[in-house]
Amino acid sequence: MGQIEEAKVSCLHTLTQHRELLVSRLKSIQCLLDNLLACGFFCEEDVEIVQRTVTKPNQVRKILELVQCKGEETCDYFIFIIFQVCDAYIDLQPWLKEIAYRPSKNVAEMKVINTDPISRYCEKLRDEMSRDTSFIMSYGQQDETRLEDLYTDTVMEMLNDCNESLGFKDTLNQFLGNDGVFNPQGEIICVMGDAGVGKSILLQKLQNLWSKKELQTDAIFFFKFRCRMFSIFKEEEQISLRDLLFKYNCYPDHDPDNEVFDYILRFPEKVILTFDGYDEIQELIDQISVPEMVSPEDKANSLQLLISLLSGKLLKGSKKVLTTRTGVEMQNRVIRKKVILRGFSPDHQKKYINLHFKEQEHRELVSVQLDASPHLCGLCSTPLFCWIVFKSFSHLHTRHDNFHLPKTCITLTDIFLLLSEVFLSRSASPAPSLLKKSIHCTSETFRAGLRPLSAFANLALQGLKRGSFLCNQMEISESGLTEEDMAMGFLRPVSDCNAGDSATFEFIHTTLQSFLAAFALVLDEEATASSILKFFTECSRKREQCCLPVAWCVTSSVKPTENKPFASNEHLQFTNLFLSGLLSKSKTSLMGHLSCFCS
Known part of the structure; x- marks a missing residue:
């Protein structure tokens, strides 16, 4: 019993012995005050006395003075707060080990609420x-x-x-x-x-x-x-x-x-x-x-x-x-x-199919079609393209009796045409009944949604030309897009990029912006061959390789280069890829059909 009593008395003695260390290292006092008050060791008047003290070191001195005046158990609980809220009092954790602190049984059962600002x-x-x-x-x-x-x-x-x-x-x-x-x-x-x-x-x-x-x-x-x-x-x-x-x-x-x-x-x-x-x-x-x-x-x-x-x-x-x-x-x-x-492995892709499709019939149907088309299966190893394909299947299969994934060689252009068709079909007509589905006709869906699609495409092209992935509300309004158009899914709001009071938007993926920019160029009857070829020319220029960031690599001042509209060559590569796809022989019918309505 004597040893236990001696251990109890040591808490008060410890605070006296290490007073200046505590004054210099105790940074957060709010948690101490909150818990001492909550457990009845301090009254409101004690808290006010501490808060009226001007500097932080003097506030700590005042707390120590009040704690020691109130006896051993208060001193024990004071150290116990530091022991429990270790994040807030990280500087004092070595000190706790040094003094081999162990709370008394009564104090160990007391509650400590972490009200520290850091925690x-x-x-x-x-x-x-x-x-x-x-x-x-x-x-x-x-x-x-x-x-x-x-x-x-x-x-x-x-x-x-x-x-x-x-x-x-x-x-x-x-x-x-x-x-x-x-x-x-x-x-x-x-x-x-x-x-x-x-x-x-x-x-x-x-x-x-x-x-x-x-x-x-x-x-x-x-x-x-x-x-x-x-x-x-x-x-x-x-x-x-x-x-x-x-x-x-x-x-x-x-x-x-x-x-x-x-x-x-x-x-x-x-x-x-x-x-x-x-x-x-x-x-x-x-x-x-x-x-x-x-x-x-x-x-x-x-x-x-x-x-x-x-x-x-x-x-x-x-x-x-x-x-x-x-x-x-x-x-x-x-x-x-x-x-x-590196994308999805075959096992990853199989797991993704099971997560994406809840019905076993659809899982089996998609698996069979992927197995039958190695090229499509290869494209689906990229998660974004896999999501587009599966999303297109889920959406269009519920609306059309005759929709199947392409059995022939499918390209990235086909994948983004599918995604655009899904977005356009959302506002084209009400969802069909369970008993009767509409006939799938890609060209008709694109023709019906050509106005908003052209507006999104021109918005994407203008952004690409100035090297921007963001657009504001004014640019959207000037493009003629309505609230109903915005709900299609091509654009989404960006909360962390708002400039002032103006809402900011971005295309759901940079590759979609590249695809739509290519779409705008192909549909523009006034676009000259040179205006299209400059995308290929700019992208083919060998860009000097540089390391991140330039300020680390040089000691002399560097003059900023001219801000060119085609600076981001990496994204132009996708635009060129989509231009080639949209101008290919297999897309002549669709693009020719749409061009008739763009005059």
Whole structure:
């Protein structure tokens, strides 16, 4: 009993002995006050006394003074709060081990509510992330499917610094681990892959796993960004790191002392940052000439801020995952590991069929048709194209008795014609009854929807010419599109890219924008041969290879290159591919039929 009593008395003695250490390291006092008040150790007057004290160190001294005046159990509970809320008091965790703290039986049974701003913000981030990532809305604003109901893994191959294979990764929950790391000093996990292979949905799955605490990491903050949002900032517009993190994710609640941001700066290893679609802004980064930013307190151009984050000048030690299309080169010195997505394996594709089609009859019918067309099956190894094919089958099969997947050689142009037909048929006529379905006629569907299709196509072409993947409400209104047209699914609103009060929209995938741009060129009777050929000419020019970002590679100033409308050659390649497809002999009948109505 004597030893136990001595242990109890030691809590009061410990606070006296380590008073100055506690004063210097205790940063968050709100959680202490809330719990001391809730358990009856403090009264409202005690809390007011502390809050009236001017500086943070003096507030801690006042709390210690009040706690010690109230006896051993209060001192014990004070230390117990620090013990329980370890995230908020991370600086004091070594001290707790040093004093070998163990709460008394009575105190151990007392409740501690975590009201610390840092912990609250972490939970808020997880809640927001869970809500934002629980549904797949990647390929159509009318479609909303639970992520867990349709997500299917793809083949993930790890590469070394020479792009040689290091093997394959089976699951995502250990994605941030050390497997495949060839540069421990690097901070970027670079996820590469062709268009539509599933880079964005992989990030969404990672974010969702973190929100449910199923991702193997000790990071308590997760900030997600789409790279194209950095293109909407005006050149003279400046933003701070704090606003970039919080404005485009969520702001902390009840954090008057800025504890959350201070914690992030002190412990960047607790932070994950994702950047989706670097290839979409690579040209912009190549054109800028700005010094790297090193102060987290200063405001800067958004691209300067992005470069500083990726280079490790800001939040050095944080975990960064960046996606980009295959072929975009980056310096190996900033890359921690490389992962390239190879699309669906046969087993993945089979699983995707079972998830997509709920009826066994449809599963068997699609499987038979895929087996009968190896070329179509090969295209369906790319998740985006697979989704389009399956979505087209599901939608058009319910409306038409005679719809089947093409049995002959199918091209990417055919796939995007199918997708366009699905969108146009949504407003063409009411869904047919179960007893009577309409006859499938592609040309009639396109003819009936030619007005909105032409408007979407011209919008896509104008955006491609200026190197933009976004359009605003004014551009949409000027194109003649109505609210009913917008509901078809070609465009979707973008919440994180709104410029001022104007709503911003984007095509559901960059490849659809390329397809529609090609469609506009083919339908334009006034388009000269040279206006079409310039797409091929611009795309065939050999582009000088450059590394990410240019500011890391040079020490002298670099003059920004002229902002050319055809700078994004990677996306022009798809436009050229679709131009070739739409002008091919097999599409002469359809395009000729539509051209008659475009005059």
